[in-house]
Amino acid sequence: MAAAATKYLTGYMDASLVVCTQYLICLVTLLPWVSRTGLKGLATEFPKAHLIRGVAGWACFYTFYVAIGKIPLVDASLLRNTAPICVPFFTFFLFGNRIGLQGAIGILVGFAGVLFILKPEGQNISMWHGVGFLSGVTLAISMIYTRELAASEPSNRILFYYFLISLVLSTPLALANYTPIPIKAVPALLFVGVSIFITMKLYNHAYTHAPANAIAPLTYFGVVFAGLLGWIFWDHTPDSKSLMGMALVICGGIVAILAKQAEASQK
Incomplete structure (x- = not known):
């Protein structure tokens, strides 16, 4: 839902302003x-x-929101959800973690689905799809380090530094691309900020209890909802x-999650 609201907002303002406002709301929510x-x-x-x-x-978030404003919602969501493909590679090279055969099959099947939807033969693929793919790569890195921090840091401390760093990075771009915010866009901005705060809280809780390789495939499910919302609001009909x-x-x-559960039960 936040992605759909963001696509609506990018019709009125630059993506950098949405990102900056989002993190400002999140940081203010954490001030108590x-x-x-x-x-x-x-x-x-x-x-x-x-x-x-x-x-x-x-x-x-920045690359995801930029992509949302340029390509169909489902395409942007799919490219962001290449993160589960990137996570095993990053965890292998950074921490020496390995992934089982069944888990690898599940991830590959999921990525095959992404390729089906993107139609990689080249039709309707633009440079903005590359920007969307960067959101998947950076999401994978974020997932891994959130998991590492969750092992020793309280959830709110992780979120505080995340929101603070992101707000600092967002502010210069937002100021450079600032335009007056229409009154009718304010409810959507508030919705995005609050929903992202709740999402981050839930993510941090999940990373405390499960490894990144197990959580990452679940993000695929958001692709289905993005496709439905794109069809309902922007007439992007799935073929x-x-x-x-x-x-x-x-x-x-599902296969990747079942594989992770099987590995845990054998230990």
Whole structure:
């Protein structure tokens, strides 16, 4: 829903302004916690991890929102959801983690669904699809470092540094591209900010209890909803390839999750 609201907003303002407002709302929402805990609650031994997670998370949303304004909602969502394909590679090279055969099959099936929907033979593919793919790459990095931080840092501290870093990065672009915000766009802006705050809280909770390789395939399910919203509000009707791709996406996500559960039960 936040992605659909963002696509609506990019018709009235630059994506950078949406991103900046989003993080401002998120940071303000977290201020009561900051006032209760004070500087002690913000003390961290992992500044580098927070910085990487913050930059990657900001880059993910910025590139995703830019892509949303230029290409169909389902395409942008699909490209963002290439993150599950990137996560195993990053975790392997950064931490030496491995992924089982069944899990790999599930991820590949899901990515095959993404390819079906994107129709990679070249028709209707633009440079903005490349921007959308960058959102998937940076989302994967953000997922991994959120998981690492969640092992030793409280959820609100992770979110505070993420929102703060992202707001700092967003502000110059928002000022450079500023245009007056129409009154009718304010409810959508508030909705995006609040919904992203709730989403980040849920994500952090999930990463505390499950590895990135298990969580990442679940993000595929958002593609189906993006396709439905794009069809309802922007008349982007899914064709047979798109429907086949959505089916593969769901199957791939389920297989990957079942594989992770099987691995956990054997330990």
